[in-house]
Amino acid sequence: MENLPQICVDTTDAFITTERFGTREEVIRWIKEVGIDNKVTVIISRSDTETGKRGRSNKLIFGCDKGGKHKRTDSGTQSAPKKCGCPFKIRLTTDEKQHVADLTKRHVPPRHILLSLQDRDPENVTRITQVYKHKSVIQKEIRGPMSEIQHLFKLIEDACYVYWSRKKDDSEVVREIFWAHPDSVKLLNIFPIVLVMDSTYKTNKYRQPLFEIVGMTSTELTFAVAFAYMESERTENFCWVLEKLKELFVKKDMCQQVILTDRDLALTKAIEIVFPRSINLLCRFHINKNVSAKCKQHVVNDLQKTIDTLWMEVVWASDEVEYGQRLHQLEKACVDYSGFINYVKDTWLTPHRHRFVGAWINRVLHLGNTTTNRVESAHWKLKQMLENSIGDMVKCWKAMNNNLRLQLGNIRASFQKSFYDVEHVHISPFYGYLRGSVSRAALRRIAEELLRVDYVGTNRQICGCTLKTSYGLPCACELGRYTLGGIPIPIDVVHVHWRKLTMEVELEVGEDDGSEVDMTCPMDELWRRFRSLDVIGKRALKSRVCELAYPTMTLLCPPPEKLKTKGGVKKKGKKPAEYDVYRDPSYHEYVDKASQSSQRKSQPSQTSKKLNTIHSSIS
Known part of the structure; x- marks a missing residue:
């Protein structure tokens, strides 16, 4: 019997109707009658009843009694199951499926896709779960049998990105991955003077930090240079990323003059190692916010505004003489607050004044970039595309790629405006x-x-x-x-x-740099090594070469997901906080909230308790 061909009859048209049913019993009666006429036994696969609670609604899902697959049991009883995987189910029509696919490609959220289906047909009874399921089917069809990293590499290769990756020792798990859009590489070599760097979090389900590097065009628009997912934020990880950034410069003597960052000691050290001739400025905005937060902790309310003003005068001092005068005034005002003035001097002024005080940075060609707001804004735009932080690396890459397409379009338009608009x-x-x-x-x-x-x-x-x-x-x-x-x-x-008002330029290497792109010697050496190996050695070398030649055949796998193992059960209907893309509050934001709370009531708040737990690590 198993070898006999199956007879498939499509009864879809018989179950399509525009009739409206007043009760649950009427629709069940009608669909059973149609099933009998077409020799199909229709059953209720799933149902629900509206109870007033969130997530509950009246619904009926009909299917064939032969649908699904039989689950084998070790009962020892001989049986002949009737389930044969019959695909019959009341589902989206072909036209609706195509509409869902088109809107999914344009990154329309499922709730808006459902509204669009209902606008096209007011009688449509499609549910949001059907939209989600079909989106999942589309994504699986696109990926096919490829693994996540294989699919990622295919997308990167198809878009002609420049990329590098490395794996953990003695494993096939990705440790870091770095990529840059080909037009971003052009813009980097056209506008290499200032780069702004920062990490952001909550962008992927692996909880890996995303390191983003941006630059500035002649029209003062931001362009993304490169992205890197890193295992951790240690000096060694930053060095690897910065070395790859260095390889994006066509001419090795064209490295950026200024790099703007937050006060990340590991990143600062990596910049000194990889780009020793570059000037590393620190973000004024975050420095001022941290100093203001410390002031609120140490100084009485009546003097806080005065001391904040004196601090800003120190930061904006135009020369070293004025800097000395302003600092002396600040010291006099803080004579009773040694904890605050010691923090200002030891943490910021003594080791870092040449990185953010006007008397020093006014001599640096920073093109107006004295804060990391440019890269922070780029983070925000990317997260608007991501929507949540539980996506894989493929979803993250697609969001970055779409964001870059919009960004590059705006840059080209700004160049045209400078040419023709006066x-x-x-x-x-x-x-x-x-x-x-x-x-x-x-x-x-x-x-x-x-x-x-x-x-x-x-x-x-x-x-x-x-x-x-x-x-x-x-x-x-x-x-x-x-x-x-x-x-x-x-x-x-x-x-x-x-x-510079165009990005339509060819990147050409100089005569002295031609050897860097010549593959003759490495290929000759590779062939020499290949011929000298035995059969096992040749197989091993071939597999490594194939990974380079055919990235979609890579054996690399993503890092394990970092699952939360502690904490209470979340209430139904509430989105877990760890799934969103919004950053956690900064130290100065905790202080501001605690300060506002203390003005309204004298008892300590939850914010104050949280602030005390992080105070030691910040100070």
């Missing part, structure tokens, strides 16, 4: 040499600096020349000299960064 303030002949050759962002900064000419004149002492040294643009005293002479601003006084 703002009214820039119509003057004074900007004649710059219009269409310099970005509108640079022209705006020059126009703002021109307003200072009235009281600066041509005096360099009053001017300070910060725009010249920090932005590479003509400062007020220089503009004053052009104004007095009736000379338009020469294009040569504008840094080349602001004059």
Whole structure:
């Protein structure tokens, strides 16, 4: 009997109806009658009744009594099961499936897909669970028999990304993976002066930190340079990532001049090792917030605003003389608060003042980047695409790739605007040499600096020349000299960064760098080694070469999921906090909340208790 061919009859059309049924019994009676007419025994596969509780609703799922697979038991009894895997079930139509697939490709959430189906057909009774199930079927069909890492490598290869990965010792588990979009590599080599780096969390189910590197175009838009998933945030991990970043530069002497980060000691040390000639600035925003939080802990309420103001004057000091004066004023105001002033000096000023105080960083060509807000904003946009933190690496890569496509489109549009659009303030002949050759962002900064000419004149002492040294643009005293002479601003006084208005360039290596992309010697050596090995050795070497030649055949596997093993049972209907993509509150945010709470009531709050537990690690 097993060898006899099965006779398949499609009865789909018989069960399609536009009729509305008033009661549960009516629909059951109708579908059973249709089943009898078509020689199909229809049963209720699953049902539910609305009780008023969340998640409960009236529903009936019908299926064939021969649907499903028989579960074998060791009862010892000879039986002939009637289940044969009959696929009959009341399900989405072919047109609805295609509509779900199209909207899924456009990253439309399931709830909106369901609304779209109902808009197309007001009589549609599709449920959200059917949409989720079909989305899952689509994803499985796309991946096919490939593993997660094989699928990831296929997507990366198809999109022509540059990527590297490495595995843990004595295992096939991915340790780190680094990738960069080909257009991002172009932008990096066009705009290499400033890079901003930071890690973000809660982006994947493996709980691995995501390290993101971004740069800035001549139109002051952010572009993502590269992403890296890391096993941990130690110096050795950062060194590996930064070495791969270094390989993205076409010319080895073209490394970035400024790298902006938070005060991560492991990352700072890695930058010193890999990019010893680069200047590592620290984020002013986070430093100021941490100092303000410490002030709220040590200083009485009446003096907090005064001391915060004095601190900001220290940070914004224009030269070393002014810095010394402002610091002396801060010390006098904090004479009764030794804990606070010692924290400020020992943690920030003594070891790091040259990384964030104006007297030092105003001499650095940072192009206006003194905080990590640029990369923080990039994190936020990526997480808007991700929606939750329980996706795998493939989902994360797709979100990054889609975000990059939007980003690159905006950058190209901004270049075109700088070419063809002229703002009214820039119509003057004074900007004649710059219009269409310099970005509108640079022209705006020059126009703002021109307003200072009235009281600066041509005096360099009053001017300070910060725009010249920090932005590479003509400062007020220089503009004053052009104004007095009736000379338009020469294009040569504008840094080349602001004059680049295209990314349609070919990356060409110089004559001295040609050997770096020559594969002749390595391939000859590989063949020599291959011929010298025995059969087992040849198999091993071939398998390693095949992994490079055919990435979709890789044996690499993702790291194990980090499951939560402690904590109470979550209430039904509530989304677990560890599934969202939102970052945990920072130290200064705990302090601000505790400070606000203490003003409303005198008893200690839960925030205060939490603050005490993290205080020691921050200070």
